[in-house]
Amino acid sequence: MDTAVIPNSSLIVDGLPFLAIGGELHNSSSSDPAHLAAEWGRLATAGINTVLVSVSWAELERTEGDFDFRIADELVRQARGAGLRLGVIWFGAFKNALSTYAPTWVRADTERFPRAVLQEDPLPTPFSYAGSMAKPALSVFSPELVAADARAFAAFVRHLTETDDTGTVIMIQVENEIGLLGSARDHSAPALAAWNAAVPELVVQLARNDADALPDGVADAVLAAPARAAWSHLAGNADDIQETFMAWGFGSYVERIAAPVRSSTRIPFFANAWLGPQPGQDRPGQYPSGGPTARMVGLWQAVAPSLDWVSPDIYIDDSRPVLEAYTQRGNPLFVPESRFSAGDLFLAVGALDAIGYCAFGLEDGREGALYFEAARSLLALADQILEQRSRGNVWGFALGADVESASHRFGDLTLTVRNGPGLFARMLLDVGVQLPEPEPSPSETRPGAVPSPGDDRPFGIVIRTAPDRFVVAGQAALFDFAGDDATVEIDEVRELVLHGGELRPARFLNGDERLAIVPQRGIGIAEVTLLRI
Numbered sequence: 001m002d003t004a005v006i007p008n009s010s011l012i013v014d015g016l017p018f019l020a021i022g023g024e025l026h027n028s029s030s031s032d033p034a035h036l037a038a039e040w041g042r043l044a045t046a047g048i049n050t051v052l053v054s055v056s057w058a059e060l061e062r063t064e065g066d067f068d069f070r071i072a073d074e075l076v077r078q079a080r081g082a083g084l085r086l087g088v089i090w091f092g093a094f095k096n097a098l099s100t101y102a103p104t105w106v107r108a109d110t111e112r113f114p115r116a117v118l119q120e121d122p123l124p125t126p127f128s129y130a131g132s133m134a135k136p137a138l139s140v141f142s143p144e145l146v147a148a149d150a151r152a153f154a155a156f157v158r159h160l161t162e163t164d165d166t167g168t169v170i171m172i173q174v175e176n177e178i179g180l181l182g183s184a185r186d187h188s189a190p191a192l193a194a195w196n197a198a199v200p201e202l203v204v205q206l207a208r209n210d211a212d213a214l215p216d217g218v219a220d221a222v223l224a225a226p227a228r229a230a231w232s233h234l235a236g237n238a239d240d241i242q243e244t245f246m247a248w249g250f251g252s253y254v255e256r257i258a259a260p261v262r263s264s265t266r267i268p269f270f271a272n273a274w275l276g277p278q279p280g281q282d283r284p285g286q287y288p289s290g291g292p293t294a295r296m297v298g299l300w301q302a303v304a305p306s307l308d309w310v311s312p313d314i315y316i317d318d319s320r321p322v323l324e325a326y327t328q329r330g331n332p333l334f335v336p337e338s339r340f341s342a343g344d345l346f347l348a349v350g351a352l353d354a355i356g357y358c359a360f361g362l363e364d365g366r367e368g369a370l371y372f373e374a375a376r377s378l379l380a381l382a383d384q385i386l387e388q389r390s391r392g393n394v395w396g397f398a399l400g401a402d403v404e405s406a407s408h409r410f411g412d413l414t415l416t417v418r419n420g421p422g423l424f425a426r427m428l429l430d431v432g433v434q435l436p437e438p439e440p441s442p443s444e445t446r447p448g449a450v451p452s453p454g455d456d457r458p459f460g461i462v463i464r465t466a467p468d469r470f471v472v473a474g475q476a477a478l479f480d481f482a483g484d485d486a487t488v489e490i491d492e493v494r495e496l497v498l499h500g501g502e503l504r505p506a507r508f509l510n511g512d513e514r515l516a517i518v519p520q521r522g523i524g525i526a527e528v529t530l531l532r533i
Contacts, residue, residue, distance in 0.1 A: 003167060003169075003170045003171070003266055003267050003268060004266045004268065005268050005308045005309065005332055005355070010355065010386065011170070011171075011268070011332075011334075011355040011356065013085065013167065013170050014167060017386040018085075018170070018355075018382075019049075019349065019354075019355065019356060019378065019379065019382045019385065019386065020049065020050040020085065020087070020170065020171070020334070020355060020356030020357075020358075021048055021049060021050060021345070021349075021356060021357055021358075021375045021378060021379055022043075022048035022049060022050035022051050022052070022084070022358050022359075022362065022375065023048065023050075023051065023052070023358045023359040023360065023361070023362025023365065024051075024052035024053075024087075024089070024336060024337055024358050024359070024360045024361070024362060025051060025052065025053050025054070025361075025362050025363055026360075026361055026363065026364075027054055027091075027095075029053070029363060030053040030054050030055070030071065030075055031054075031056065031059060031071065033071060033074040033075060033078060036075075036078065036363075037078065039363050040078050040079070040081065040082040040084075041082065042363075042367070043082060043084060043362065043363070044082035044083055044084060046365065046367075046372045046375070046376075047372045047373065047375045047376025047379065048084070048362075048372065048375045048376075048379075049084060049085055049375075049379055050084065050085045050086070050087060050170070050356060050358065051079060051084050051085070051086055051087070051362060052086070052087040052088075052089055052173070052336055052358055052362075053075050053079075053086060053087070053088060053089065054088075054089040054091045054176075055071070055072050055075075055088050055089065055090060055091065055156065056091045056101045057090070057091060057092045057093070057101055057102060057103060057149065057152050057153075058091075058101050058102060058103045058104070059071055060072070060152060060155075060156060061103055061152045061155075062103060062104070063105065064103075064105050064148075067152070067155050067156075067159075069156070069159050069163075072088075072156065072159070072160070073163065076160075076163070076164055076168050076169065079168050080166060080168045084168075085168060085169075085170045086168050086169045086170065087169070087170060087171040087172070087173065087336070087358075088160075088169055088171070088172045088173070089172075089173040089176055089336075090153055090156070090172060090173060090174050090175060090176075091175075091176055092149045092152065092153060092174075092175050092257070093106070093138055093140075093145055093146075093149045093175070094138075094140070094175045094176065094177075094178040094179075094250075095175070095176040095177065096176060096177045096274065096288075097137065097177060097178065097179045097180060097181040097274070097288035097291070098135050098136060098137050098181075099136040099137055099138040100135065100136060102136070102138060102149075106138070106145070106148060107136050107138075112144050113138055113139075113142055113144055113145050113148075114138070114139045114142050114188050114189065114190060115136065115137060115138055115139060115188065116137045116138060116139045116140070116180055116183075116186045116187075116188055116191070117139075117183075117186060117187040117188040117191070118180075118182040118183035118187065118285075119182075119183040119184070119185075119187060119285075122182040122183060122285075123181075123182050123183065123184075123283060123285040123286050124286065125181045125182050125285070125286060126281070126286075137180065137181070137182075139186055139188040139190055139191055140178075140180075140186065140191075140246075140249050140250050140253045140290070141186060141188065141190035141191045141193070141194050141249055142190055143190070146253050146256050146257065149253075149257055150256055150257045150260060153174070153257050153258075153261070154260050154261045157172070157261040157264065157265055157267075158261065158264065160265075160267075161264060161265050161267075169267060170267065170268075171267060171268045171269075171270065171334075172267055172268070172269050172270075173269075173270055173271065173272055173311075173336060174254050174257055174258050174269050174270070174271050174307070175254060175257075175271060176272060177272060177273065177274040177288060177291060177313060178250050178253075178254065178271065178288065178290070178291050178292075179246065179250060179273075179274065179287070179288020179289050179290045179291035180246055180285065180288060180289045180290055181285060181286075181287075181288055181289075182285055183285045183289070184238070184239050184242035184243060184246070184283065184284045184285045184289050185242040185243075185245055185246050185289065186246065186249070191249070194231070194245075194249065195230070195231050195232050195245060196230050196231070196232050197230055197231070198228040198229065198230055199222055199225070199229060199230070199231055199234070200248060202302060202303060203222060203244075203248060203299075204222055204223075206219070206298070206299065206302055207219035207220075207222035207223050208223065210298065210302075212298060213297075213298025213299055213301075213302060213329075214244060214298065214299060215237075215240040215243070215244060215295050215296075216240070217236050217237055217240060218234075218236065218237075218240050218241060218244050220236070221234040221235055221236035221241060222234060231245045239283055239284055242284065242289065243284035243289045243290060243296070244296075244299065245290075246284070246289045246290025247290045247291070247292075247293075247296040247299050247300065247303075248290075248299065248303055249290055250290040250291065251290075251292070251296075251299060251300045251302075251303035251304045252303050252304070254271055254304045254307065255303060255304040255305070255306055255307075258304065258306035258307060259306045262306040268308035268309070269306060269307050269308055270307055270308055270309045270310060270311055270334065270336075271292050271300070271304070271307055271310050271311070272292070272310070272311040272312070272313055272336050272337065273288075273291045273292040273293050273294075273310060273311065273312055273313060274287055274288050274291055274293075274313060275287065275293065275294075275312055275313065275314070275315075275316065275322060276288070276291070276293050277293075278316060279316070292310035292311075294312070294322065294325035294326065294328075297310055297325070297326070297328055297329055297331055298328075298329055301329060301331070308332070309331050309332045309333075309334055310326070310331060311326065311333075311334050311335060311336050312325070312326050312335060313335075313336065313337035313338070313360075314335060314337070314338045314339070314344070315337075315338070315339060319338075319341070319344045319347070320347065320398075323335070323344070323347065323348050323352050323354075324352065327352055327353070332355050333348060333352050333353065333354040333355065334354060334355050334356045334357070335348060335354065335356070335357045335358060336358050337358065337359075337360040338357065338358065338359050338360060339359065339360070339452055340359045340365060340369060340370075340371040340444035340445065340452040340455075341359070341371070341455055342370045342371045342373070342374035342454075342455040342459065342475075342523070343398035343455040343457045343459035344357075344398060344455075345357045345371065345374050345375065345378065346374060346378070346396045346397070346398060346459045346460055346461050346473075346474060347396050347397065347398040347459065348396070349378055349385065349396060349461065350385075350394055350395055350396015350397070350460070350461035350462070351395060351396040351397065352396075353389055353394075359371055361445070361449065361450070364445040364446055364449035364450070364452075365444060365445060365446070366442075366443070366444065366445055366446045369444040369445070369454075370441065370444060370454050370455055370522070370523070371444055371455075373522065373523050374523055376498060376501075377473050377498070377523050377525055378461070378473070379501075380498055380501065380502065380503050380525075381461070381463065381471065381473060381503070381525070384463050384465060384471060385461070385463060388463050388464060388465065392410075393410065393463060393464035393465070394461065394462070394463050394464075395408045395410075395415070395461070395462045396459075396460065396461045396462075397417055397458075397459060397460060397461075397462075397474075397477075398455075398457050398458070398459035399417070399419050399457055399458045399459065399477070400457065401419075401422075401456075401457065403419060404418060404419050404422065404423075405417060405418045405419065408462070410462075410464050410470075411464075411467075412483060412484040412485065413481055413482065413483055413484075413488065413530075414481070414482045414483075414484075415462060415470075415479065415480070415481055416479075416480045416481075416482070417458070417460065417462075417477045417478065417479055417480075418458075418477065418478040418479075418480065419458050419476070419477070420458055420476040420477055420478050420516065420520055421438065421458070421476055421520060423478060424516075424520075438456075440453065440454070440456070441453065441454025441455070441456050441521065442454055456476070456521075457476070458474070458475065458476035458477040459474050459475060459476070459477070460472060460473055460474020460475070460477050460518060461473050461474060462479075465527075468491075468529060468530040468531070468532065469527065469528070469529050469530070470527070470528045470530075471496070471525065471526070471527050471528075472517060472518065472525070472526055472527075472528060473518065473523060473524065473525040473526075474518050474523060474524070475518055475519055475520065475521060475522060475523050475524065476518070476519075476520050476521070477518060478515065478516065478517075479517055479528070481528075481530055483532060486532040486533060487532070487533040488530050488531070488532055488533075489530070489531050489533065490514060490528060490529070490530060490531070491529045491530055491531035492508065492528075492529040493508065493509040493510070493513075493514055493517055493526050493527070493528050493529075494506070494507075494508055494509070494526060494527045494529075495507045495508075495509055495524070495525070495526050496525040496526060496527060497525070498525075503525065505527075509526065
């Protein structure tokens with residue numbers, strides 16, 4: 001297997017840079033390969049190249065020490081047959097801050113594997129309601145738990161290394177949305193022992209040499225405390241200190257799982273985050289406290305160096321600040337879970353050099369969904385994107401409904417993209433024509449699935465392939481170029497169409513069609529050549 005992340009934040013597969021674009025299957029889909037068998041053919045023609053699937057500790061090790069890899073093997077076989085790459089999600093002791101994927105023999109033995117204990121007045125958490133049954137949350141500070149989880153993960157990775165000789169698996173996510181819900185910190189006996197122990201030297205060194213790796217004020221609290229002071233003696237914002245404590249705990253846990261097998265495989269490892277703080281979830285514990293949230297990226301990088309990156313799961317409307325936050329400190333941007341958002345896909349790949357992007361509930365996507373059209377278009381352009389990125393010749397955008405334009409510099413040229421629907425409506429209104437309100441785009445998902453609205457925003461990607469030649473792709477945007485020292489006009493526009501996964505030249509666009517190089521709905525691709533006067 002030849003998969004790795006290299007210093008310029010490229011994902012390398014089979015020796016070449018690779019854009020991993022696709023989606024994550026529902027949590028339980030991979031537990032029955034027969035259930036998925038009918039889906040692989042549809043996914044293979046959807047226009048994607050990567051599928052994320054879960055492998056459950058509970059199914060892999062139903063009896064302690066007895067490992068069953070049949071489900072995992074079948075998933076690899078089916079994906080390989082469909083010509084798709086796999087990202088594997090290790091559902092170990094923690095999934096969405098709970099422990100429902102830990103085996104029965106782990107969850108049943110509360111003495112050997114103690115549960116996390118919440119604060120006296122637990123915080124309200126998502127997906128809970130009065131009278132709901134208890135859900136297991138194991139303590140991340142349990143030495144028996146991390147040892148058992150690490151043994152199972154190591155057995156799985158070793159098996160994968162021995163059997164996946166064609167490199168179908170290109171990444172592994174260690175745990176899922178790790179953290180603690182309901183409390184800023186764990187109050188169990190092993191957690192209290194850690195809380196009352198000295199702040200680890202690694203955290204002290206971060207406070208001294210890289211304070212920005214910690215939330216505001218935490219570094220000052222660490223440095224103001226006496227030498228070898230306990231976490232419990234730090235003075236400052238209690239939530240921030242407790243979340244930092246839990247991030248050290250969870251990050252260290254993941255490192256103890258990943259480190260023993262890090263040198264045995266070139267497959268990248270990563271961890272993902274349930275976002276926080278976010279609207280309605282302002283305090284740690286309302287979102288999983290201790291997960292690799294944006295403000296904990298630096299700490300996670302320090303305590304879990306065996307990870308190649310950390311990732312955001314994005315289900316909020318204003319995604320750009322989150323995407324930008326996960327490019328900090330050299331962290332490669334990869335989105336393992338999101339809505340079916342074609343515009344965010346273009347933004348991540350074009351503006352922020354993402355190595356990949358995945359929508360959640362992939363099998364729910366309807367045939368012809370805009371997200372699949374976006375994936376197909378970007379993958380057709382992948383070679384050009386990956387070649388031109390390092391030269392500063394790629395830019396992506398997604399404009400909100402109330403944003404009229406955005407600009408970007410390509411050397412001595414300025415490109416301004418404009419909100420096509422709004423601009424056309426105003427221009428037509430000037431001549432007495434009022435357009436009707438457009439119909440909303442159809443859902444991206446099939447009937448019966450959770451609806452996912454189509455992306456009506458102007459969005460796109462622009463690739464400079466020569467000094468005066470650009471490839472543009474997207475929807476609902478107008479493109480205007482301006483030169484520093486010359487008048488610039490369009491010389492030629494050549495439409496590019498997908499045929500069998502490859503781009504071929506089609507119509508020369510001229511006259512009125514040059515005003516709308518890409519369509520108002522649905523994704524178009526064109527090559528634009530400029531003329532300087």
